[in-house]
Amino acid sequence: MGQSNGPGDSRREMNGAGALWATLANHGITTVFGYPGGAIMPVYDALTFYPEVRHVLARHEQGAIHAAEGWAKATGEIGVCIATSGPGATNLVTGLADAMLDSVPLLAITGNVARHLMGTDAFQEADITGITLPITKHNYVVREVSELPRVIAEAIRIARSGRPGPVLVDIPKDIQLAAFAGEIPVPHARPEAPQPLPEVVARAQELLRSAQRPVMMLGGGTVDAAPELTALARAWDIPVITTLMGLGSFPSSDPLWLGMPGMHGSVAANRAISEADVLLGIGLRFDDRVTGRVNGFAPKASIIHVDLDAAEIGKIVRTHLPVRSDAREAALALTEGAQKLERPEWRAQIEEWKSRTVMPEHWGAGYAVKAVVDRLEPDDILSSDVGQHQMLAAQLARFEKPRRWINSGGLGTMGFGFPAAIGAGMAEPGVRSVVIAGDGGFQMTLQELATLKMYDIRNVKICIINNSFLGMVRQWQELFHEKRYSEVWLGDSNPDFVKLAEAYNVPGYRASNAEELPAAIDAWLNDPHSALLEVVVPNEHGVFPMVPAGAALYEMIETEAKAVSAEPTTSPTTAAATEEAKRA
Amino acid sequence: MTSETFQPQDHLISILVRDEPRVLTRITALFGRRGYNIRSLSVGNTEHPGVSRMTIVVSGDRGVVEQAIKQLEKLHDVVRIIDHSLEKYVDREMVLVKVSLTPETRVEVRQIAEDFRSRIVDVGRHALTFEVTGDEGKITAFIEQMRPFGILETMRTGRVALTRGSNADIPTQVYSGDSAALTPAVEPREEKARGVPNLF
Numbered sequence: 172m173g174q175s176n177g178p179g180d181s182r183r184e185m186n187g188a189g190a191l192w193a194t195l196a197n198h199g200i201t202t203v204f205g206y207p208g209g210a211i212m213p214v215y216d217a218l219t220f221y222p223e224v225r226h227v228l229a230r231h232e233q234g235a236i237h238a239a240e241g242w243a244k245a246t247g248e249i250g251v252c253i254a255t256s257g258p259g260a261t262n263l264v265t266g267l268a269d270a271m272l273d274s275v276p277l278l279a280i281t282g283n284v285a286r287h288l289m290g291t292d293a294f295q296e297a298d299i300t301g302i303t304l305p306i307t308k309h310n311y312v313v314r315e316v317s318e319l320p321r322v323i324a325e326a327i328r329i330a331r332s333g334r335p336g337p338v339l340v341d342i343p344k345d346i347q348l349a350a351f352a353g354e355i356p357v358p359h360a361r362p363e364a365p366q367p368l369p370e371v372v373a374r375a376q377e378l379l380r381s382a383q384r385p386v387m388m389l390g391g392g393t394v395d396a397a398p399e400l401t402a403l404a405r406a407w408d409i410p411v412i413t414t415l416m417g418l419g420s421f422p423s424s425d426p427l428w429l430g431m432p433g434m435h436g437s438v439a440a441n442r443a444i445s446e447a448d449v450l451l452g453i454g455l456r457f458d459d460r461v462t463g464r465v466n467g468f469a470p471k472a473s474i475i476h477v478d479l480d481a482a483e484i485g486k487i488v489r490t491h492l493p494v495r496s497d498a499r500e501a502a503l504a505l506t507e508g509a510q511k512l513e514r515p516e517w518r519a520q521i522e523e524w525k526s527r528t529v530m531p532e533h534w535g536a537g538y539a540v541k542a543v544v545d546r547l548e549p550d551d552i553l554s555s556d557v558g559q560h561q562m563l564a565a566q567l568a569r570f571e572k573p574r575r576w577i578n579s580g581g582l583g584t585m586g587f588g589f590p591a592a593i594g595a596g597m598a599e600p601g602v603r604s605v606v607i608a609g610d611g612g613f614q615m616t617l618q619e620l621a622t623l624k625m626y627d628i629r630n631v632k633i634c635i636i637n638n639s640f641l642g643m644v645r646q647w648q649e650l651f652h653e654k655r656y657s658e659v660w661l662g663d664s665n666p667d668f669v670k671l672a673e674a675y676n677v678p679g680y681r682a683s684n685a686e687e688l689p690a691a692i693d694a695w696l697n698d699p700h701s702a703l704l705e706v707v708v709p710n711e712h713g714v715f716p717m718v719p720a721g722a723a724l725y726e727m728i729e730t731e732a733k734a735v736s737a738e739p740t741t742s743p744t745t746a747a748a749t750e751e752a753k754r755a
Numbered sequence: 756m757t758s759e760t761f762q763p764q765d766h767l768i769s770i771l772v773r774d775e776p777r778v779l780t781r782i783t784a785l786f787g788r789r790g791y792n793i794r795s796l797s798v799g800n801t802e803h804p805g806v807s808r809m810t811i812v813v814s815g816d817r818g819v820v821e822q823a824i825k826q827l828e829k830l831h832d833v834v835r836i837i838d839h840s841l842e843k844y845v846d847r848e849m850v851l852v853k854v855s856l857t858p859e860t861r862v863e864v865r866q867i868a869e870d871f872r873s874r875i876v877d878v879g880r881h882a883l884t885f886e887v888t889g890d891e892g893k894i895t896a897f898i899e900q901m902r903p904f905g906i907l908e909t910m911r912t913g914r915v916a917l918t919r920g921s922n923a924d925i926p927t928q929v930y931s932g933d934s935a936a937l938t939p940a941v942e943p944r945e946e947k948a949r950g951v952p953n954l955f
């Protein structure tokens with residue numbers, strides 16, 4: 172392989188690979204998640220000279236990148252993952268797309284074939300920068316070894332600054348091996364957060380002052396401004412809705428909190444949006460799962476949209492007052508001179524909606540999820556995978572602090588939850604990192620059970636809600652495809668999850684009914700090791716409330732009973748919702 | 756961007772980009788992915804090494820163009836965007852038009868070409884190839900005039916544009932010209948954002 176620095180590859184005689192680690196170390200990066208291979212071997216070789224950086228060997232590159240995301244989501248710091256060329260690099264694609272949609276600061280480093288082989292369809296060559304162009308904030312191929320540390324430093328800056336996102340740096344193997352003699356850069360200073368213009372703040376305050384039925388809606392861009400936003404809402408006495416990504420930006424225990432909006436949002440949140448006269452949206456991108464049918468979204472409201480990313484403002488919903496600003500800066504500015512305007516009628520209306528929340532009283536997935544989340548401490552990190560269990564957790568858990576709820580919100584990536592919980596758990600070994608997963612999604616990345624053993628990780632608690640179905644898809648088939656359960660039954664082929672865990676030396680527990688559950692939860696949470704709990708629940712439970720795809724938020728189906736009695740439809744339209752709207 | 760308000764219309768923008776591999780793909784992929792329609796695109800070097808300039812004609816309503824500009828703004832390779840609807844500008848396009856000839860039409864075709872100040876760039880036995888430079892209207896008019904004689908083929912370069920007046924679109928304090936300045940000097944977003952309507 173051309174020149175090799177061999178054992179002489181010490182910090183004194185540095186090659187490109189060494190320069191990479193030195194730059195990462197200079198940037199305070201302590202942990203990276205990865206998987207080796209031919210085209211990245213010099214980097215793994217140089218790693219042995221950098222004991223200050225811990226490398227976590229996942230069992231699949233997808234596991235590595237989701238773990239890096241979990242790390243980033245829990246801490247707000249950049250997550251780093253490493254893969255080899257070709258198949259290693261393409262295994263990162265899902266995680267990059269996930270990080271892109273959820274604005275996760277992430278650095279992905281891939282090896283590539285040597286420069287002279289690039290473009291020749293060489294062994295394990297893939298044009299990873301071409302492949303990931305639309306799903307990265309930016310990406311690079313390093314063309315000269317002298318540029319490598321500068322590119323890494325710049326990639327880290329881009330990933331973290333403004334609206335965060337994933338950046339990929341592809342490093343040809345000959346560059347990893349080439350001698351490097353330059354300076355190792357130190358981190359760029361973080362740019363100052365953009366502040367709202369005073370005249371815009373004044374106009375927003377005017378709107379808030381005149382509002383009879385205001386609501387605030389907080390998205391994923393608000394997680395680092397929770398105290399300021401909480402103060403803002405209380406100062407004006409405005410009810411608060413937090414999106415799936417914003418859960419934790421406002422304490423659930425506050426009477427002003429209305430829950431989550433959208434497809435599986437709370438009655439109070441969705442009705443409040445539909446009736447509001449002023450909607451103050453901060454750090455959210457009005458995802459279609461949040462808005463429902465866009466022209467039925469907040470039909471009576473003047474919308475104030477605060478976002479760091481100018482391109483988000485006006486992208487989906489018409490905005491009456493655009494405010495380009497950092498969430499914290501906007502919160503501080505809007506709080507100054509706030510008037511506590513209690514609106515008793517609005518309050519009363521909201522209390523009535525809130526009283527319509529249905530808590531799961533009978534044995535089923537909701538009951539099980541509630542039993543688990545009720546046992547969590549505010550400091551615990553709760554991750555979820557994607558599906559019914561995710562929506563149930565979002566509906567039933569209490570979120571008192573930001574960065575304690577880890578989710579694949581934008582991409583809805585099955586297989587995300589468990590490795591993300593590992594990343595979060597490794598970032599914060601002092602707290603429990605609990606993940607709720609479905610029997611379907613858990614099987615997409617279950618091989619990471621091995622990672623728990625390998626690094627003696629003791630704080631990851633896996634809860635599998637086993638309904639023997641790809642539950643969320645089954646629910647749609649039930650409601651919109653006349654119960655034609657096409658390819659969603661897992662029951663006959665599911666493994667014995669407890670035995671599976673044990674095969675990886677992870678203790679396993681199981682509960683199959685309401686009586687067994689409390690003791691099983693106790694044993695599972697009190698186990699000094701990371702442990703798995705399988706909860707076997709009835710097959711056909713649905714998640715409600717639900718706004719069918721393509722319907723407006725006010726066309727929500729509030730309870731399962733109403734969904735069942737609604738006319739079955741042959742197409743995924745809103746007939747069921749229309750029925751409900753007529754009755755409401 | 757709702758269909759009620761959709762009135763396709765052409766908008767002329769210029770984009771100054773770092774001359775890095777794949778930058779053209781990055782720009783066109785953004786248009787493709789978000790469903791913005793490029794009517795014409797021309798790219799060339801600038802007087803600053805390391806910086807290329809694109810002129811793009813986007814069709815769509817005002818909202819589409821604003822969204823396109825805001826999305827382009829976010830690309831790291833984009834140094835500056837100039838929305839020509841906000842300033843006075845000059846624009847030109849060049850076209851090569853090959854018109855078929857017969858002994859009967861020869862004089863008339865040449866006369867029309869002269870009226871348009873067009874140059875003959877190739878003479879064939881049965882065809883003449885003309886070069887016409889001008890704004891879009893002039894080029895379209897020329898092609899329409901020639902159509903009855905039989906147009907064999909045309910090639911248009913796409914429009915190119917520059918802002919009128921003595922200000923350069925790349926301020927020299929932002930771009931010192933040497934490639935080291937490619938990195939931090941172009942960083943401030945505010946500098947890039949000039950020319951984008953500032954709603955905020």
Ligand SMILES: Cc1ncc(C[n+]2csc(CCOP(=O)(O)OP(=O)(O)O)c2C)c(N)n1
Pocket residue numbers: 556557558559560561583584585586608609610611612613636638640641642643644
């Ligand atoms: C990678 C991936 N493939 C497919 C889907 C589509 N999908 C969304 S939810 C779901 C079912 C999830 O089933 P399970 O993990 O058992 O959880 P449950 O809904 O039963 O709680 C599927 C297949 C997805 N979100 N991600």
